[in-house]
Amino acid sequence: MYDVHARADGRYLVRAGQKEGSTCIIPAADCFVLMLVPGELKDGAWKSSLPFVENQAESLRKVGWKVVLACIDDRTSVRGLRRNTRRLEGELSSWRPPIIHAQYGSVTAALASWIKGPVPLVVSFCGDDLLGTPNPGWRWRVREWCARRLGVFSADRASAIIVKSRNLFEALPVRLRGRATILPNGVDMEWFTPLDKASCRETLGWDHQARIVLFNGSQEEDRRRKNPTLAHAVVDLLARSQPGVSLFMMTNATREEVRLMLNAADCLLVTSLHEGSPNIVKEAMACNLPVVSVPCGDVFERLSVTRPGGVYPYDAGALARAIEEVFTVGPRSNGREQLYSQRLAAHDVAERLSDIYLRVLAKGSALSVEHA
DSSP, X not given: OEEEEEOXXXXXXXXXXXXXXXXXXXXXGGOEEEEEEEEEEEXXXXXXXXXXXXXXXXXXXXXXXXXXXXXXXXXXXXXXHHHHHHHHHHHHHHHOOSEEEESSSHHHHHHHHHHOTTSOEEEEEOSHHHHOOOOOSHHHHHHHHHHHHHHHHHHHTOSEEEESSHHHHHHSOGGGGGGEEEOOOOBOTTTSOOOOHHHHHHHHXXXXXXXXXXXXXXXXXXXXXXXXXXXXXXXXXXXXXXXXXXXXXXXXXOHHHHHHHHHHOSEEEEOOSOOSSOHHHHHHHHTTOOEEEOSOTTHHHXXXXXXXXXXXXXXXHHHHHHHHHHHHHOSOOSHHHHHHHTTOBHHHXXXXXXXXXXXXXXXXXXXXXXXX
16 A cells, blocks of 8 residues: 655655555656657647547646646557657656656557556546447447457556456456556536636527437447437437427537537437446536436436436336436536536546556656655
8 A cells, every 4th residue: 555645845755554664755757658659640649549638647747747648649540650659758768757657548448558568557447448339230340359459468567456346346357456446537617617608509500498418429339338229218308398409419529519519518328338437427517518318437426315317227208208308407516516526627547647657757667766
């Protein structure tokens, strides 16, 4: 067990147990993490394809870490993997980070494991990388089998493992669970905050009188997992008793558009076949938008005392009645208050992630520390 405390001089005091000589000091200069993420080169700069990574990196910087993103822009072709491996090995040699964090399982984690050398590795599993995909066809079965095997192989070589929810923890092989921490992504509470509903609708061009149920349609290959067929059935059923109700499918939206939609809508509907810790649910809570969801990922933990809204069976009638109750009870929820109580503001999660990094560093696998 490691206890980590920030010192006034900007360094970190790490106590390992109660034995004499078990306390060490990590200089702030060594608080540097290289995040390996799926991404692409845009306008001359690398950008992660995982929206939560940028937010997490920024929140870590605010608590004292230096964070550099190293992106993989091709995870499927042999040529692309070779090119990325050469580039990332050069970046690793140049940066000499004391810790690497692979922000996804599958190929991302495998490549991090391949190039890391003696540097300690942290691997985060986010959802599909452990749970697979419901897309039909043998190609998807082969793909998800390979992705899981690569992720587990890499996690075997990691100093610490992060999963976003309890169901992902239980999907890990038993031998890896002792190194795993359940830590959902945090929410930027300064960005995702309650705004005037009418103004947001005006900006979006939405009808001020309509009842709008928001649905996160996600990317094309991920759409089946989101289960839009059930979402459409729910709203079609609801429309029989609630004139003016419509389903707005959110796809490829910018961060600004997401914030506007979460404040302009009347309810967020989640019907996913499986999830890790869906960010859209937490972002809706931060904006006090009521959420009606099926029991997937960690939504029950997030919504257990969040009202109006909640978790209901995979049944169109039950979900429609729940949304109807949201319309009746009131327009907003206590979600923001619940996020704070669950310590899921970005700053709180950054501090918990910082503790994981410092514990890894304190084990001395790649860092000489000063003993107090």
